[in-house]
Amino acid sequence: METTNIINDITGKRQLTLRRMCVEITEGVDAGLRLEFDRDYIQIGSHEDSDLRLKDDTVSRSHAAIIRTPDGILLRDLKSTNGTFVGEVRIREVYLADGGLFRVGLTTMRLTALDETIEIVPTAETHFEKLVGISVAMREVFTVLERVAHTDLTVLITGETGTGKELASAAIHARSKRKRHPFVVFDCASVPPNLVESELFGHERGAFTGAVAPRAGLFEQADGGTIFIDELGELPLHIQPALLRVLEQREIRRVGGRQVRSVDVRVVAATNRSLQEEIAHGRFREDLYYRLAVVETHLPPLRNRKEDFSLLIAHLLDTAPMEHEVTGVDPAVLRIFESWHWPGNVRELRNTLLRAIPFCDGPRITLQTIPDALRAGKPREPELQEKHQVSIEVPGADIAFKQAKERMTHSFERHYLEDLLERADGNLSRAARLAGVDRKTVFRMMKRHKMDSSGTTDH
Numbered sequence: 001m002e003t004t005n006i007i008n009d010i011t012g013k014r015q016l017t018l019r020r021m022c023v024e025i026t027e028g029v030d031a032g033l034r035l036e037f038d039r040d041y042i043q044i045g046s047h048e049d050s051d052l053r054l055k056d057d058t059v060s061r062s063h064a065a066i067i068r069t070p071d072g073i074l075l076r077d078l079k080s081t082n083g084t085f086v087g088e089v090r091i092r093e094v095y096l097a098d099g100g101l102f103r104v105g106l107t108t109m110r111l112t113a114l115d116e117t118i119e120i121v122p123t124a125e126t127h128f129e130k131l132v133g134i135s136v137a138m139r140e141v142f143t144v145l146e147r148v149a150h151t152d153l154t155v156l157i158t159g160e161t162g163t164g165k166e167l168a169s170a171a172i173h174a175r176s177k178r179k180r181h182p183f184v185v186f187d188c189a190s191v192p193p194n195l196v197e198s199e200l201f202g203h204e205r206g207a208f209t210g211a212v213a214p215r216a217g218l219f220e221q222a223d224g225g226t227i228f229i230d231e232l233g234e235l236p237l238h239i240q241p242a243l244l245r246v247l248e249q250r251e252i253r254r255v256g257g258r259q260v261r262s263v264d265v266r267v268v269a270a271t272n273r274s275l276q277e278e279i280a281h282g283r284f285r286e287d288l289y290y291r292l293a294v295v296e297t298h299l300p301p302l303r304n305r306k307e308d309f310s311l312l313i314a315h316l317l318d319t320a321p322m323e324h325e326v327t328g329v330d331p332a333v334l335r336i337f338e339s340w341h342w343p344g345n346v347r348e349l350r351n352t353l354l355r356a357i358p359f360c361d362g363p364r365i366t367l368q369t370i371p372d373a374l375r376a377g378k379p380r381e382p383e384l385q386e387k388h389q390v391s392i393e394v395p396g397a398d399i400a401f402k403q404a405k406e407r408m409t410h411s412f413e414r415h416y417l418e419d420l421l422e423r424a425d426g427n428l429s430r431a432a433r434l435a436g437v438d439r440k441t442v443f444r445m446m447k448r449h450k451m452d453s454s455g456t457t458d459h
Helices: 136-149 165-174 195-203 239-251 275-280 285-293 306-318 331-339 345-359 371-374 380-391 401-423 427-437 438-446
Strands: 005-008 013-016 023-025 034-037 041-045 064-069 072-077 085-086 093-096 101-104 107-113 116-119 155-157 183-187 226-230 251-253 260-264 266-270 294-298
Touching: 005 136, 023 041, 023 064, 041 239, 064 239, 072 085, 072 107, 136 165, 136 294, 155 165, 165 183, 165 226, 165 266, 195 239, 195 251, 239 251, 239 285, 306 331, 306 345, 331 371, 345 427, 401 427, 401 438, 427 438
Parallel strands: 155 266, 155 294, 183 226, 226 266
Antiparallel strands: 005 013, 013 116, 023 034, 023 107, 041 064, 064 072, 072 093, 085 101, 101 107, 251 260
16 A cells, blocks of 8 residues: 555546544543644654654653554554553554554554545646646646645655756745745765765764764754755665655764754655666665655656647746847747757756857747757757767877877767766766766766866866
8 A cells, every 4th residue: 555646547537645644532631632644654752842742641752653654554662661552462563453542651542544535637727836837747747736735745756857856846845834944955866875874864073084073964954844855766775774764753863973863854855767666676675665655746758748838938038047038939949849859858948948048139049049959850869979979089000009099098088978978967976877887987087087067178
């Protein structure tokens, strides 16, 4: 049983199933209290930070937890002093039946599932914060985002590079009850694997070489707000258990520290990979996937939402970070845009428009201002390959073989690296995957050729 899912019913209609839980206290000093929760982890205790705070003196500060799992609703004792009971049996953890009773200290309560299935009807709105689209696919996405934004549910956003996953996460935060608190972004692919744990959870002084002062991690910085974890598929396997613990217990421990710190953070994650395939190959934990994919929504590629082009172009021109008088594109340009594959999706469209603006003599983008590859209708990558192949000079026999080989190797490596970084959009981890080498190798090549991540040589 997945916690929350988007499914197609037998009629083909798309439905969003939201899993919610109700806890009602039937006996004890808090008898009559009834609370509903839309999160998949509920901590019970006397501590003020508990989700369900009890006045019962026999209840520990952190007494028990109710956890939604793929296999059912789990009741777990958190090493309490007076124990957690189902009937007369003291338990460590047990799966609860719907409507089941349990006791913590001298307080008895009932757990009831309040599942809600909603038909996904495309909204009439064509904007959701900074996301725009008139297509049915995008308006269905807006419906889902609007519905889950007001909850504390963890959301996994999938989609190709450039489809707007970060914009979707920021929109969720902006429409949530956490909007006045921090929105923190972490890109798993942009941080060396040995520093990921420190970036997320912080470190104490002396925890490792270079840790000259204590530092709060991004989870602490996002306390009360939302953390967006981008490129989730790049998260190192050895860090995944630590992230799972944060999601389950909402506590972090800094690298090199002993103190456990509570954090109240909503997690939104994104990936352009198939996490199911990553799980099958042992590169991603299945239990972490289910904890993150409480709600999973997919952003469609630009080539599948061609009716959005006119609206998108108007929006991107209107929000361009420069002064200009361009208001649209010629019909011939629009036809080319609609037939292009757009491997970089909306990000590629935006970059194409921004590059064209300075070359426009009037209010519209013309054929002469767009890249040759688009006008010719040729795929971007072969065009780059051809350019790079002809630019490499083969040394003649007027120099020694060893010197000629070194010069040829240097030229090949430099042009290969330029192409690689351009294809990977400057993302070193993605570049390493494309080249079939490790990230350090790419970094060493960049250093050797004095090149930054954009492929520009620093002279």
